[in-house]
Amino acid sequence: MRWLRDSEIDPSPLAGKRVAILGFGNQGRAQALNLHDSGIDVVVGLRGGSGSTIAAEAEGLETALLANAVGSADVVMMLAPDEIHAALYREIEPHLRKGAALGFSHGLSVRFDFIQPRADLDVFLIAPKGPGTALRSLYEQGKGMIGLWAVAQDATGMARDIALAYGRAIGCGRAGLMESSFAEEAEADLFNEQAVVWGAVPEILIAGFDTLVAGGVSPEVAYLECVGELKLIAELIEARGIAGMREAISNTAELGATLGGRRIVDDSVRQRMADVLAEVRAGRFAGQLRAEEENGYPLLEAARAQARQAPIEQVRRRLSPTEDD
Numbered sequence: 367m368r369w370l371r372d373s374e375i376d377p378s379p380l381a382g383k384r385v386a387i388l389g390f391g392n393q394g395r396a397q398a399l400n401l402h403d404s405g406i407d408v409v410v411g412l413r414g415g416s417g418s419t420i421a422a423e424a425e426g427l428e429t430a431l432l433a434n435a436v437g438s439a440d441v442v443m444m445l446a447p448d449e450i451h452a453a454l455y456r457e458i459e460p461h462l463r464k465g466a467a468l469g470f471s472h473g474l475s476v477r478f479d480f481i482q483p484r485a486d487l488d489v490f491l492i493a494p495k496g497p498g499t500a501l502r503s504l505y506e507q508g509k510g511m512i513g514l515w516a517v518a519q520d521a522t523g524m525a526r527d528i529a530l531a532y533g534r535a536i537g538c539g540r541a542g543l544m545e546s547s548f549a550e551e552a553e554a555d556l557f558n559e560q561a562v563v564w565g566a567v568p569e570i571l572i573a574g575f576d577t578l579v580a581g582g583v584s585p586e587v588a589y590l591e592c593v594g595e596l597k598l599i600a601e602l603i604e605a606r607g608i609a610g611m612r613e614a615i616s617n618t619a620e621l622g623a624t625l626g627g628r629r630i631v632d633d634s635v636r637q638r639m640a641d642v643l644a645e646v647r648a649g650r651f652a653g654q655l656r657a658e659e660e661n662g663y664p665l666l667e668a669a670r671a672q673a674r675q676a677p678i679e680q681v682r683r684r685l686s687p688t689e690d691d
């Protein structure tokens with residue numbers, strides 16, 4: 367695997383080109399501002415009546431309705447939620463210039479056929495590996511966020527060069543861009559969301575908290591143990607790796623981790639992880655995501671309400687209330 371950095375990436379494929387960013391949410395805002403600050407001609411494409419128009423213009427960006435933004439652009443970046451990409455693409459396709467480049471920051475909607483891009487388009491992926499807020503703040507500090515790049519369709523022979531120039535302009539080339547594919551990026555990302563960091567880790571924190579409380583430990587102590595130390599281990603792993611993290615903690619903690627970790631994450635957990643990966647690859651989650659949107663997000667609404675009411679949240683509010691509480 368080869369990491370490409372700024373010095374190896376030619377910025378000229380974007381010179382004199384106009385980029386339309388569709389959506390001004392987490393990634394849309396960060397990418398539009400980074401491109402603008404890199405000297406690229408950017409227009410933010412928004413639906414009629416969008417509340418984001420004022421916000422984007424207040425930050426010095428040009429805005430236009432979706433059709434106008436797309437029709438004026440050489441590169442169009444799909445930065446609206448994945449589950450609406452099919453409808454959004456249907457709406458913009460008639461306005462896409464012949465030979466334009468269509469970009470994504472997640473491989474999902476192309477990998478799982480939400481979209482079948484027109485044959486004359488270049489189709490590329492620049493997937494920063496982190497949230498838009500961090501993509502923007504790193505750029506402002508003169509740093510960058512690592513990213514993956516890929517090409518799904520190379521109609522003009524320029525798709526790779528446009529993708530890399532785009533990745534450079536949003537700051538990813540400062541940290542490194544690695545080649546992947548739409549399938550690899552989408553499948554690995556969906557797997558991680560379900561089975562590792564975003565799905566399994568919060569559930570194991572809650573299970574640990576519930577177990578301690580059921581065993582007679584005060585909720586506050588249970589919270590501090592099971593949730594409060596997460597930031598510490600994340601920082602240690604980022605700075606020193608998993609082996610270095612183990613060496614940095616006390617012998618007591620290290621022996622506990624050595625004996626206990628494999629007992630909890632045993633072969634049955636690995637088997638269920640393999641099941642999740644197989645289901646992701648078969649398109650099961652992609653189908654669930656589209657159904658969720660079509661039905662008005664019932665599962666997400668219920669899960670959010672339940673999470674807000676959970677005992678572990680009540681303890682968090684007592685220990686460290688935020689403005690939202």
Ligand SMILES: NC(=O)c1ccc[n+]([C@@H]2O[C@H](COP(=O)([O-])OP(=O)(O)OC[C@H]3O[C@@H](n4cnc5c(N)ncnc54)[C@H](OP(=O)(O)O)[C@@H]3O)[C@@H](O)[C@H]2O)c1
Pocket residue numbers: 388389390391392393394412413415416417418419444445446447448450454471472493494496497498499
């Ligand atoms: N969140 C991240 O940091 C992150 C990280 C890596 C990759 N990605 C990928 O980046 C893409 C964007 O994700 P995101 O989290 O940034 O999205 P997001 O914040 O949820 O996007 C919100 C934006 O999408 C617009 N939008 C919503 N529905 C629309 C519709 N029907 N028509 C037109 N515009 C619509 C909204 O318009 P209004 O302003 O009018 O409401 C808003 O500007 C996705 O492919 C995602 O997988 C995201």
